[in-house]
Amino acid sequence: MPNSFSEPNRTAFVELRRYAEGLPDDQLTQSIDDEWSVSALLAHVAFWDRRTVVCVDGMLRDSGYLPLRTEVDVINPAMLPQWRRLEPNSSLEELIEAGELFLRTVDSLDEETAQRIQSSGVVNVRRWKHYQEHLEQIRHHFA
Amino acid sequence: MANSFDERNKQSLEDLRSFLGRLSDDQLQQPIEDGWTVSAALCHVAFWDRRAAQYVSRMLRDENFRSSGENVHIVNDALLHQWRRIPARQAVAEVLEAGEEANGLIAGIDEETAQRWLALQMFALDRSEHRVEHLEELKSTFA
Numbered sequence A: 001m002p003n004s005f006s007e008p009n010r011t012a013f014v015e016l017r018r019y020a021e022g023l024p025d026d027q028l029t030q031s032i033d034d035e036w037s038v039s040a041l042l043a044h045v046a047f048w049d050r051r052t053v054v055c056v057d058g059m060l061r062d063s064g065y066l067p068l069r070t071e072v073d074v075i076n077p078a079m080l081p082q083w084r085r086l087e088p089n090s091s092l093e094e095l096i097e098a099g100e101l102f103l104r105t106v107d108s109l110d111e112e113t114a115q116r117i118q119s120s121g122v123v124n125v126r127r128w129k130h131y132q133e134h135l136e137q138i139r140h141h142f143a
Numbered sequence B: 001m002a003n004s005f006d007e008r009n010k011q012s013l014e015d016l017r018s019f020l021g022r023l024s025d026d027q028l029q030q031p032i033e034d035g036w037t038v039s040a041a042l043c044h045v046a047f048w049d050r051r052a053a054q055y056v057s058r059m060l061r062d063e064n065f066r067s068s069g070e071n072v073h074i075v076n077d078a079l080l081h082q083w084r085r086i087p088a089r090q091a092v093a094e095v096l097e098a099g100e101e102a103n104g105l106i107a108g109i110d111e112e113t114a115q116r117w118l119a120l121q122m123f124a125l126d127r128s129e130h131r132v133e134h135l136e137e138l139k140s141t142f143a
Helices: A006-021 A038-061 A072-083 A088-107 A111-119 A128-142 B006-020 B038-061 B072-083 B088-107 B111-120 B128-141
Strands: none
Touching: A006 A038, A006 A088, A006 A128, A038 A072, A038 A088, A038 A111, A038 A128, A038 B072, A072 B038, A072 B072, A072 B088, A088 B072, B006 B088, B006 B128, B038 B072, B038 B088, B038 B128
16 A cells, blocks of 8 residues: 555545445435535535645645645535535536545555645645545434 | 725626626537636636635624635636536526625625725625626637
8 A cells, every 4th residue: 555544545435435326316415404415515525635636736746835724614615505506416426536536646645745745734635534524424314 | 885895796796697698508518728618617706706705704703703815726726627517507596696695795894894804815805806807708708
């Protein structure tokens, strides 16, 4: 395994992917609370994977580059209306494409580089907690 | 007038609405450049309006609200994949709804408060500049 982040990321992503792929459209469009649907959550997970990839690419191109700490609490509510407008199959496809791209990106890092990026404190290549958090949330909803 | 941005914000949204009313589905899906489509550009405008709306609503609750700022290019690059997936008519609805939300919130701010927030350089209360920039870009696509 290229680095210590690869396997836990892949394991958690595959679990989320398999679960999401098993949901029919009417479950994907179900609301989880007053604001979020299952489909919107998948798009949200995909976005944070995409953002991580863009940041990692930037840091690999320029070792002195450090992205700003992100505005999680502003971006999520600002994007939620758009995440809710995605067709459920599009959210699922985006989850898979973004996740696979993220896994390939992290797999390309040696341990030292992966640790350097993680220790920057502004880019999180330890995505498995995010996958697990939302998988549990969705499972709980359908339990 | 509530503040010096109000009229420009309203006019720019009406100009955008009027232009979009003349575009067909095919035109909305037309590529612009570098992976962008007309529809994706609308989602982009909508997102930055929603972000401004988030800032305004948070600062109305707590004027000491501060955020780290955002890497504009990182967010745009990461979101483009999702913006391309949002159905064209949903993109139109979103840019108009987001514009109404931002305009409505900004219109409620008095001039003194607006100028104080402007000095913080955290977000743009004048939403017209961004809308006009992209409206001109779209107009030139179909010129």
